[in-house]
Amino acid sequence: MKSPINHEHSSLIKTPINEKTEIINPLLHSNTVNHNSLNEEMKWLQSLIEKRCKELFLEDDIELNRDYEIPEPPKSEDQSPYSITINTHQLTVLDRIILALGIASAHYPSILKTFVQIEESSNAFAIEAGGEYDKISRSFKPTFQTALFLLAGKDLSLWSQYGAQLIHGSVLLKNDLIYNRSSTEFIHGKIELDTAYLNYFLSGQKPQLDHGSYFPGRLYKSDLTMEDIILEDNVRDQIKPIGHYIKALENGFFKTDDHSFKPGFIALFYGAPGTGKTMLAGILANAYGIDMYHVDLSQVVSKYIGETEKNLEVLFNRLQGKNCMLFFDEADALFGKRSDVKDAHDRYANQEVSYLLQRIEKFDGLTILASNFENNMDDAFKRRIDISVNVIRPTEITRKALWEHYLPKNITFESNDLLQHLTKEYTYTGANIRNIMKNVAMALHDRNETRITYSLISTYLMIENEKAFGKNQSRLSPFVQKTE
CATH class of the missing domain: 1.10.8 (Helicase, Ruva Protein; domain 3)
Incomplete structure (x- = not known):
């Protein structure tokens, strides 16, 4: 096959790289945030795109020289946001290619210009390189197949090797740095970078734990103190163990071998609507200096079997070990009483509650559940609650x-x-x-x-x-x- 890049080799390959390098460097060099590793990663991606696009149109292995090896990825030894991310998550070469493609797609589309130019010259290109080409905007969105193409080239054994790694799961997807929204085949899903991480790489502003559109909770901020809420004296007494727990967690009480207590703590706030259950939880979080995450039940509860558990796993995994508060409003929608089994739906609903009971016990932080009625909660779950606070109507x-x-x-x-x-x-x-x-x-x-x-x-x-x-x-x- 004749290469459409042969006659204009420098214009189709070299020129976009050089142009983009000139654009990236002034933009990313900052007095406050180090972008050197990000710059080098983008140059590495460009060189890899250039290499694979050349190989794509070579006729045989002799011309190709059997050079399937990819350029060595740059070192990430500085303390820039990008290097910290690479080292914290111990990213593999496959992960780094996926992340680099996500960044290029979100912020540096010119790096992908070569794909656009060759796509417009040869429709056969998309079969191997993957990606989604938009004729109207003349843009190219890389897919996970694009990552495999850049890594493996024409080497089928490498396609199998890296494909198996993708199936096993990328740490980027597990930690919501990258999303794949495809409902069909995984490999054809577009690589989508979480915007909070793009902001982190560029500005240094670290993502909050509630980042990402798939995370079913949001950081709840309150500047109120205990002086701003009017409570009955008995309610003030009932919430004191929460303070004891937070101090015990901070002081290493649960890291000793002196006892067998689990590090998690579950509190139930129940009472009529408007009595201040959510406000009280926010004030406690503010008073003790911990973050409170308000769980959005509309993003958690699903009619599809297994989806509710999957959504909760995202929640618990993200917040595990972070010394924070999880707040479930209208918790009886999740932790309600189990019913008599009359059909398959009832059986699944009961299994769902059983899963929740086991999973919430493994969470090593503070969980506060709010409900209008204490009796709505599952009996087995009530036995696992550390304290139950009746936020009564004011006298x-x-x-x-x-x-x-x-x-x-x-x-x-x-x-x-x-x-x-x-x-x-x-x-x-x-x-x-x-x-x-x-x-x-x-x-x-x-x-x-x-x-x-x-x-x-x-x-x-x-x-x-x-x-x-x-x-x-x-x-x-x-x-x-x-x-x-």
Whole structure:
């Protein structure tokens, strides 16, 4: 086969490399982030693309000289983000080719220009090199077959060797640096770099543990302290073991041979909606200086058999050993009571709960589950819970403190009687009271007034009553201002 690169050899191969090198180097040299290893990796990728593209159109092994060896990958001995990633994950040559292709596809498409030019010259090229070519944008997206092509060239034994490594699994995929979204054959999936790692390589900003679109949790940040939440005294007492656990974890208590206790800790927060279960968990994380990851059940629970467990494995594996908090809201959706087996679906659902019980016990961090009702939890799971905290509806004394807590500066109630009436007659949660006071404060700001009257607040009491108790129970308790 006649090579389309023979007549314009330097323009199709050399020129893009030289041009791109000139573009990359000024962009990546920075006073704050070392990009030398990334620069060298991109040059290595370019040289490998050049080599394989030349070989592709050589007629026989004599002309090829049987030179299937790839150029030696550059050393990664500095402390740049890219070198740290290579060394931390102990990347193989196959991993490095995949990662380099992902970076080129995401940020340096000119490195892949040779693929575009040869694709436009020979339709047969895509059969060996893989990749997806877009005629409209004249762009090339490498696939895992592209990585095999660059590594193995025309050597079928090397194709088998590296193909077996891919089937075994790449550390890049296991740690969500690279994604393969293909629902068909793995080898034809596009190599997609996680954007958080691209930012890390370029800016030095280390990815958070919740990076990636497939991770079913998000970092929950709170700047609130224990002074910002109104709790019953017995609730404050019940949460003290959480502090003891975090300190024990930090002080190496679970690394000694003096006991047989497992390092994980499970707490259940249960109570009516709006009582502050999520807020309390966030405050505890902030108070003890640990990260809290809020689990998104919509990304965890799946109707497909085995998918829920797979999603949870991503979660637990990523956070194992990271001294952080996992927070499951509406946890009874995952850890609910097992049912009598009536069909195959029930049998699988029960197996799913059994898996969760075993997997959560292996997690070596703090897990907090939130539920509206304690009795909704599976009995076997409740026995594994270290502490159970009833975040009860606030008592009358606590409700008074909440009304005063959410009272903005320079704003007053028209009388103490109104405050007493609100405290006594409405069994609101902290969330209910916060919503009402927020609306009242905005109304007063609009009117340029500073006094909360019953006629003003009654509108928002009605709105909150309908939300909290339903329209049938949304009537207001009459308020009569006492006369002197």
